[in-house]
Amino acid sequence: MSERKILSHEFYKHNTLKVAKELLGKYLVRKVGRKKIIGQIIETEAYCGPKDLACHGSRGRTPRTEALFGQAGQWYVYFIYGMYYCLNVVTEKKDYPSAALIRAVKPIYGINGSEKTDGPGKLCRTFKIDKKLNNSSACSSFSSPLRRGRLGGGLLWIEDWGEKIKPSQIKKTPRIGVDYAKEYKNKPWRFILKFRI
């Protein structure tokens, strides 16, 4: 049995396409109160900097996208379509707007059968992710502010459980919902983990 390691800043600061692919098979861990929710990441998308017209950062720095311009390894959570949140983890250099969108996980622990995890909005609903997590760190399980005189547990992070994913297990497709992105709309920057080849 392999050790479970929290992914570090080092993991996230590389090329966004690489990070988005390497996130497949890792484990998204959410702590809410004393309960844990865990899902294995099976679908991601890469948003690759200021030139990528699908990336929120391509329209410049705004209050909403501030976290996207921050340090690798922090969460970028935004509100969309009036009722959903989307979860991204920031990649590459500070001030370079790039991130990996986590689109789907496979339920592993603490998830009711009726709760869906197969879409960015549904995943955030099930994992109780909203803007309160925006700009917080994904690199520690002890990153939250002091509460009642002691460290609160971390709230949301990603673990490597030592599984190796082969390139042949990764399906690539264009990203969802970015028809407006001109020459970037058909870039195969959506990555899906296949369990059957």
Place this chain on the structure above:
DNA sequence: TTATCGATGGTA
């Protein structure tokens, strides 16, 4: 099965 459409509200 695929296609279409309304809900809903922050953002620029």
Place this chain on the structure above:
DNA sequence: ACCATCGATAAA
């Protein structure tokens, strides 16, 4: 007006 979505409904 637009939107990195979802779920219901209709059509086929």
